[in-house]
Amino acid sequence: MDIQELLVYVIVAGAVAFLIKKFFFKKKKKGNCGDDCGCH
């Protein structure tokens, strides 16, 4: 496997990891107000 191919796999893995992180592990902290926030 040449160096170019290796780099491609690294980049693709990075892209997948980025998307997973972005959409599945983003809810670390929750907003701190109830569902009637901003309406009284």
Add this chain to the structure above:
Amino acid sequence: MKTTLAALKKGQKAVITEFNIDAIPLKLLEMGCLPGNMVELIQIAPLGDPIYINVNDSHLAIRRETAVEIDVEMITD
């Protein structure tokens, strides 16, 4: 003459006398819509609602349903 804020005509001025506090948002009070303050009706929206008032030097738009909860004493001049 006693009436409510909703009954004012364009350009008329009045003094707020009383209101139903549970029907008025706190924000309106903070803008200066309080008993004793003068209020002027500047403009009525083309379709009759909301109304555009000047109270305590704050220029605000409020809906009629809120305005009817505010009692005023009309100033005649």
Add this chain to the structure above:
Amino acid sequence: MASHTIKIALIGNPNTGKTSVFNQLTGLNQQVGNYPGITVERKVGNCRLPGNIKGAIIDLPGTYSLNASSIDENVVIELLLNRNDKDFPDVAVVVTDVENLKRNLLLFTQIKDLEIPTILVINMADRMQKKGITLDIPYLEEQLKTKIAVVSSRKGTGIDKIKDLIVDYENLSTEPCLHASTIDPDYFNRLRQAFPSQLLYKLWLVITQDVNFGISEKKELLGTSFTKTRSELKRLQQKETIKRYQFINDVLKVGQTIDTSKANDLRTRLDRVLTHKVFGYVIFFGILMLIFQSIFSWSEIPMDLIDRGFAWLGTYASEHLPQGKLTDLIAEGVIPGIGGIVIFIPQIAFLFLFISVLEESGYMSRVVFLMDKIMKRFGLSGKSVVPLISGTACAIPAIMAARNIENWRERLITILVTPFTTCSARLPVYAIIIALVIPEKAIAGIFNLQGLTLMGLYLLGFGGAILSAYLLNKVLHTRHKSFFVAEMPNYKLPLFKNVALNVVEKTKAFITGAGKIILALSIIIWFLGSHGPGERFDNARQIVAEQSKAGLMTPEQMENKVAAYQLENSYIGIIGKTIEPVIRPLGYDWKIGIAIVSSFAAREVFVGTLATIYNIGSSDESEATIKERMNAEVNPATGKKVFNLATGVSLLLFYAFAMQCISTLAITKKETNSWKWPLIQLFGMSSFAYLVSLIAYQLLR
């Protein structure tokens, strides 16, 4: 002393020029981010103060008082009540508008009660003479127990005075202006005895606010004799407000004189025209038309240049970089991917430019006033106009703009229907499909058919939003009362610096936010399209050669056939073929299917995906643009063009209505604090889109 950075919080009512003061103090030296866990914008900037001292300024969201009624306002209170917060200010700078001093001072007296060193900035000083206002500054400083800087952020005067006062903050009085506790002495005395170590006013705020302050006393206070009913609290808050205004009026009676004969009636005259029952609407729709017209005609040239530029760059890269997979990835995945993001910059920048000019000038509030009654009929508020117009740029900031709507029900409906408006991400999809299937001819001599189609799609988006608002209004039942208070600010000439900074920030946020996702997806799609399982992919050349033994082919035709066969048997080809039965009734083939699936993350990926797919699918090295490639695409079974009228219209309708933006779903989740509403958006909008496209295709076929 010199090594210490002074932490400064900029606080003020909306429309006081607080952001201009911030821009003047920090210049370009600012960062915009979010508060952790919530979507409120957090703006921080650095400034150099006299004596080589550094200042870190935080620009807090505009608020009318310390009684929060929105998430944005909560941020202000949470920071000012929590001395352990890393941003807790050494000094608070309260920005006020000289023409609204009375109302603006209400917030000032509340902050003074928190015993934080506070500087009063009286802004818009350039208008004082015109309005006949004179101020007795020494008297005001004495009564308000503060130091005052009279500034004009428009002219840039007085900014140095603010800096001098900030450096000297340790000498500011922290004594409150008035004692709010006299509104109910008995209650407040008991409170003082129960929590002797705490600031009385802080306790009072903790009791009256519905929010979590990270303060241990909140738990102790709940369930004690100190809690009161909402109605009782409100009565006390009214008393407090009256008391504050009494104090302010007494101070201003001496400290401020207004020569009413000089009162300028520009506002009155402009209001008369702009809120007129006929002209008001004519002007509003005229402005809307102007905005859309200019966005399309002005951004056409830069967009075209960007499109061609990236096509050329891709070819250049593949020709000049060493042969190999990485070069393929760069030329066929990364460059078209970045191009797909960059192409949005002109349109988004123009839209944000117009929206920020309309908001800065004070015109937007008049639109709110004009439209409230109409919008109310559909369960919306006049204030929904701002999200619906901003939605033409991007639904994400638009949904955030719905925070200004006081009524929860109206706010929720606004959030739910905003994604129907035609956002700029749909534009490239519309643009390319219209160019392919709608003939370019003139109607009635002046109107271009393609332009009319685009306008029709915008109207369709607004129509979808209004109609679904109407339906939601019938279905939803909430217990909340309807409140509506909109400030009608003074008309102002927008400041170039503010508008420019706003446009740059918003555009940057879009590019870095959505851009990274689009780039990552482009890379993955390229990979899935250029790799495949099994020997059908690996031995494509051999298989194609065997199949076409009889036919004589030029080497070029051969290359194209191999490329097409490979794509069909790649991972992405397999995905596309799997979903083909579902989308065939709408008139789409498996290639379009792939583009639709990948654009569920973000609509604009559609064009980028097709670009990537056709780039992989054809081996010729010419720099044909995406459009040319799509137009040449032929259905192998029928021999007809893939992008014909029926398929095109069906696609246009699908993109008009389908919920295809993960970021919007995420923001809906955040703003409504529930998964229920984003799921309703997703399934409601997408199934409606499927149905409409199905009908359209079957009728036009």
